[in-house]
Amino acid sequence: MVNVKSSRFLAGLFIIPFLAACSAGGGGAAPRPTPPLGAGGLCGDGACSGSAQNCSQDCAASSPLAPIETPASSETALPAFEAATEPNSYWVTNPSSGARLYVRVIRPDSWDGAALPALTLVPGGNGFSAGFLRPPRSSAQTIADAGFIVILFDPDGRGQSEGVEGQNGFIQQDGLAAVIQFAASLPEVDAARMGLVSFSFGITMAAGALARAPDLPVQFLLDWEGPADRNDTGGCDADRMGHLAGEVACDDEVFWSEREAVTFMGQLPIPYQRLQSERDHVQPDVNHAILMVNTAVTGGVPWVRLNDLPPNQTYDSAAPPPMLSDDLDRQLDAQVIQYAQALFGE
Numbered sequence: 001m002v003n004v005k006s007s008r009f010l011a012g013l014f015i016i017p018f019l020a021a022c023s024a025g026g027g028g029a030a031p032r033p034t035p036p037l038g039a040g041g042l043c044g045d046g047a048c049s050g051s052a053q054n055c056s057q058d059c060a061a062s063s064p065l066a067p068i069e070t071p072a073s074s075e076t077a078l079p080a081f082e083a084a085t086e087p088n089s090y091w092v093t094n095p096s097s098g099a100r101l102y103v104r105v106i107r108p109d110s111w112d113g114a115a116l117p118a119l120t121l122v123p124g125g126n127g128f129s130a131g132f133l134r135p136p137r138s139s140a141q142t143i144a145d146a147g148f149i150v151i152l153f154d155p156d157g158r159g160q161s162e163g164v165e166g167q168n169g170f171i172q173q174d175g176l177a178a179v180i181q182f183a184a185s186l187p188e189v190d191a192a193r194m195g196l197v198s199f200s201f202g203i204t205m206a207a208g209a210l211a212r213a214p215d216l217p218v219q220f221l222l223d224w225e226g227p228a229d230r231n232d233t234g235g236c237d238a239d240r241m242g243h244l245a246g247e248v249a250c251d252d253e254v255f256w257s258e259r260e261a262v263t264f265m266g267q268l269p270i271p272y273q274r275l276q277s278e279r280d281h282v283q284p285d286v287n288h289a290i291l292m293v294n295t296a297v298t299g300g301v302p303w304v305r306l307n308d309l310p311p312n313q314t315y316d317s318a319a320p321p322p323m324l325s326d327d328l329d330r331q332l333d334a335q336v337i338q339y340a341q342a343l344f345g346e
Contacts, residue, residue: 065267066170068177068213078185079178092153092182094175099156099163101175104129106140106150107188117193117344119143119336120151120180120218124200124226125243126167128159139333146337147346151183155205167244168201169258173208177216180209184217195340197222200281201233201243203292204261211264220271220343222336225280228288228295229260239284265292266299273339274306278323287317 080093084102091100108116121140123131129152132140144150155172156163166172184191196218198206203226210221231237234256235245248255257263265272276289289306294314296304305311307324315321 065208065212065264068174068209079182081182090182092179094156094163094171094178096171096174097156097163099161099175101156101163101179102129102154102160103179103182104133104140104152105183105186105188106138106144106152108145108147109141110145111188113188115188115190116147116149117195117340117346118149118151118183118186118189119195119197119340120153120176120183122176122196122198122202122206123155124198124202126158126165127199127202128154128161130159142333143336143340146341148337148340149183149186149189151179151189153179167248167255167259168205168208169255170208170212173205173212173258176205176209177213180216180218191217192219193344194218195220195222195343197224197336197340198226199224201227203227204233204259204264207261207264207268208258210270211267214267214269218270220273221268222273222275222339222343223292224275224332224336225277225282225289226261226292227283228262228291230256232283232288233259241282241284262291262295265295266301268296268299268301270301271303271343272296272301272305273343274304275335275339276307276323277326279326285317286320286323289323290315290317290320 079095081103082091084090086104088105088107090103090105092103093100121132121143123129132138132150132152140150140152153176154161155166155168156175157165163171163175180194180196183189184194194217196206196210198221203223206221206223207226210216210218227233227242229236230248230250231239231242233242233244234248234250235242236250250256272293274289274293276286278286280286280288293304293306297312297314303311306313306315306321309321
């Protein structure tokens with residue numbers, strides 16, 4: 001088995017703020033939701049027991065998502081954009097906030113001008129594009145040189161972008177949707193072959209954008225070790241893990257209604273691939289991975305797979321399947337390439 005964890009990514013700007021806060025305390029412990037195994041538990045019985053945190057498919061009707069208007073679902077035009085000063089860089093306006101978001105397009109060094117499949121990378125923690133551009137050989141360029149156009153961006157309030165930090169809520173999800181719409185219009189991008197790759201907390205922004213804008217031109221979601229809910233992100237269980245631990249009240253339902261990835265997982269309109277190592281980069285167990293996969297499967301997502309296991313399976317968190325090895329901990333770039341190529345059918 002190959003590992004999906006990379007020291008390069010863990011050293012990046014998008015992971016460091018996330019890890020730095022993991023030891024912070026949190027208040028008001030909340031029980032971790034039971035993965036929906038369809039055996040008479042909270043999930044799958046048609047009753048919403050508390051909130052979407054407990055079971056997204058049963059609580060979806062009582063917690064409707066605010067849709068994102070996209071060109072495919074409305075008469076609106078592409079988001080406003082303009083060229084930035086740096087080569088292959090742009091400013092794309094988030095229609096929800098009005099903020100100009102910095103977008104960087106990375107081509108293969110040997111690019112011959114042909115349209116290529118594209119991967120939009122969503123940073124973890126409170127990270128931004130610089131985390132993927134660290135020398136001497138950036139992750140973005142390594143992935144691009146495998147035959148992809150790589151789309152990087154700074155969410156609202158981060159890096160070079162305007163706006164206010166939103167902790168991956170609806171406004172930053174809307175910004176990601178605008179970036180994807182813009183990327184599909186680029187001549188170097190094959191708009192029929194676009195994938196979304198999220199890292200750690202980036203899954204919340206990615207899953208929210210896809211669930212709320214199902215017409216986005218994205219063929220798959222590739223998720224590396226993303227947290228499922230407030231327990232993982234806000235330190236709301238006994239483990240007290242997460243970069244928002246102690247920063248947001250665990251019973252702030254308005255805040256968390258936009259920021260728990262599991263809320264969106266059952267509504268993904270495209271295939272979902274989860275990458276998970278035996279030792280998560282933050283969490284003390286892999287229960288969050290099982291919760292995410294189970295919710296996607298029971299929610300009817302078209303195709304769901306955990307690592308290299310058979311697709312469309314649910315799992316018991318009390319007896320989790322073997323995860324990817326931690327032995328090769330500098331292979332994340334290679335794993336993104338490998339899984340993206342497979343998901344594109346290459």
